[in-house]
Amino acid sequence: MASSQEEITLLGNTLSPYVCMVEIALKLKGVEYKYVEVNLPNKTDLLLKYNPVHKKIPVFVHNGKPIAESLVIVEYIDETWKQNPILPSHPYQRALAHFWSKFIGDKVVDTILKAVFTVDEKESEKNTEETLEALQFLENETKDKFFGGEEVGLVDIAGVFIAFWFPILEEVVGLELLTSHKFPKLYKWSQDLLNHPTVKESLPARDIVSSYFKARYESLSASK
Known part of the structure; x- marks a missing residue:
């Protein structure tokens, strides 16, 4: 589980399969997180702040540090929280x-x-x-x-x-x-x-x- 000192936020949209991918990874790991719904195509200030390059969801913010792109986020989650591995070790x-x-x-x-x-x-x-x-x-x-x-x-x-x-x-x-x-x-x-x-x-x-x-x-x- 994530420690109480960690701040984990996921910016997403209910309709997005890419956001769903990240949520599955977090739940498989048992990591608690805050979810913020982004109503597309409107770009919220928070989204523009954390993903100024692509301006897309999902954006995963861990202790103030943002990560974009769903597969990159899932791999980061797997490497950060070791329980219930998502990627093979070999x-x-x-x-x-x-x-x-x-x-x-x-x-x-x-x-x-x-x-x-x-x-x-x-x-x-x-x-x-x-x-x-x-x-x-x-x-x-x-x-x-x-x-x-x-x-x-x-x-x-x-x-x-x-x-x-x-x-x-x-x-x-x-x-x-x-x-x-x-x-x-x-x-x-x-x-x-x-x-x-x-x-x-x-x-x-x-x-x-x-x-x-x-x-x-x-x-x-x-x-x-």
Whole structure:
């Protein structure tokens, strides 16, 4: 647990999968923290003070020192609080965890958002195909209950978008990509992750996320 002398603050937004990643890490470690909701796209003075470069959430502030970028924050948390390790101890396994965590952000999160929220149909189809290819790579990598083995690790935390946000996007748009038929191992992993007690308590309300995506998608459709 964090000592009473430590000041730990997380600037975030309920809808953000990146903020959720940090919250999962903190809860896995049993670290107490103060949460400050940032209503985007408004940039609060606190956000501008602590993340003047990117002006994005999440921002993790430990004893007055800010850290940005979700994967960087999760790794910092893992190195600062040693209980319940998130990253493997072996250098090669750590390198693989870094690789696949970044892969999820670059090849799944970015591409599916482009597929859904791109006006150009050909571009949208291209990004959908790239998303399916990325999911197949992850299907091939799914060997244990979690990517971290029997316990939730860095890649699982990075993959919370796939388990929770991805199906909501599919529902809003009418896509069927991550199914038990197409990707049986990855689909089972996603269900196990959603049912993990720490992950479950860190997730936002599904209807709030769904309403947000519906509004964005309808706005985009109206502009076509």
